[in-house]
Each structure stands twice: as structure tokens, then as C-alpha cells.
Amino acid sequence: LEGAVRLAQQQGMDACLLPASELLPLVPAVLESMEQFDLLALDDCQRFAGDAAWEEALFHLYNRLMARGGRLLVTADASPTAAGLLLPDLATRLAAGPVYRMSPLVDEDLQALLQARGRARGLRIEQDVAHYIAMRSERSPGALMALLDRLDRMALAQQRSVTIPFVKDALGW
Template sequence: ELLPLVPDVLESMEQFQLLAVDDVDLFAGHGEWEEALFHLYNRVMALGGTLLFSAGASPGGVPWVLPDLATRLAAGPVFRLQPLEEDDLVTLLIERANERGLKLGGDVARFMVLRSERAPAALIQRLATLDRVALARQRALTIPFVKDVFGW
């Protein structure tokens, strides 16, 4: 969303205590943008703010024009996120259900994972739907109930 704009859009962003820039690797090869990000990083750090960057690759794996930007981006912790496996998605659903005060059995959670889009956000949205419908119908979260709600 930022790339079509001018890099000056980053001016004064250091006023925020927390600043997140998604897909920062898309700025690679755009010298003016890289320089603007470099200076933004320095201003935020000077004021004691916090920066969060996301990218499709580690800072060292991006072809930056400005090597100092790569150094800055690698200065903090760098995490590589992996897609959740089936068992992890089941665990996620069960934990989120518990947070909502719902009892979701492992068999029902696995049933949902096997039939739904396997993106965490999609599964959590389905859980929210089940929460609303179960409350309205005063029903427990069972496989037949899940089948009925989602037409599976």
C-alpha cells in the first residue's frame, strides 16, 4: 500500500510508540524507500520506540540496495514463522474454545480442521460462528452440530 506513495509518508511516524511495517521486503531495490526506512528506524530507536517488521525473507536474504538497512533490520530478534501443522491447528482451536468458555473436544476440533480452510484465522472465525449459534440454540459443540451449522 505504501510503495505507490512517496517515501516522505514515513516522516513523523516516529511519534508512535509502536510502529509495524508489513512486507518490508517489497521496498528492496527502491533506494529512496530504503533510505526512508533506514532513517525511520534511527528516529524511532532514538526516541525509545518499538518497531515490528515482517517480510517474506530474513533481512540478510533480501537484496537491499542500502546495506545499512539490512543491518538495522537484523539488529533485533528475527523469527521465522512456520505454518501450523494439523495437530497444532487442533490445539489452537481447543485453546481458543477454552478462552471463550466453550468445551470443544479433540475429535470435534480435528473434524473441523479436516473440513475447513486450514488457515488459523479461518478456523477461529468458524469457532466464533459456532459460539454464536451454540449459544442461540443452547447446543453443545458436537460433530453433528458442526455438520449442521456449516453444511458439511
């Protein structure tokens, strides 16, 4: 979602990311006039399931966004039909667009991601180094990108290549 919002903003669109965890302490009326955005991204929508007031507010927001030609991007831990929504019309609307099931990346994918992002930064990360890092770090793209940031800064400061000995020294492994 963050990437989609960032890309939309780079293309001159008004875009906003709203995590459900930050919205739920507020009143559902906070969604009024959110249709002003060209792209509205809602994270963890399953957290609204079972709350009639929030579901109705989301339903009306969806309708206003579509009427205005806006876009809604939603994440949830289940498909719209399996999310436990009380309002069938909301589930239908959320299922009207493409619905994708995303699986966690396997180790090989995480290593490829690390190498690709390293290349984009001008860092050469060999397969054995990527494997070493992926096997010893938290296995999530976010955690790997945070490690890559640290390694990039340290490699630049020390004028060193990213090798297993460097990673051991830099990260204290």
C-alpha cells in the same frame, strides 16, 4: 503484528500497524514523523526491497524511532540479510534485533489452537471435533478463528454444544 499492536495499545502505548501494500501507492515521505509511535509494526517489508527511495525512508525511520526509544516490529518473507535490500545499512539495522523464522502450524497445532481459543470463550471443543473442523476448513489460524466465531454465535443462539453433528449442521458440511 495485529496482536502486538493491540497489546501495546491496551498497555497505553501509541501503536500503529502499517501494511506495505497500503504504503507503496503513497510516497516514501509518508513515513516522516511515524517515529511518534511507541510501537510501529510494518507488514511485508520485503515489498520495499529494491526501491531505493523506500529503503532510504525506512532506514531513516528506523534511526528516528531508535533515537526516540520507540520499537519497530517488522514481518517479511525472508530474513533482513536475504530480503534483497539494496541498502546494506537497512538490512543491518533490521537484523540488529531478534529475527525469528515462523513456520505454518501443522494440523495438530491448528487443532490445539482451536481448542484453546474455544476454552477461552467458554466453549468445550473435544479433540475429535477439533480434528473434524481442522481437516475440513482452510488450514490457517485466521480461517479457523473466523469459523470459531461463527460456531460460537450459533452455539449460543441455539443453546447447543459444539459437537460434530452441530458443526455439520451449522456449517453445512
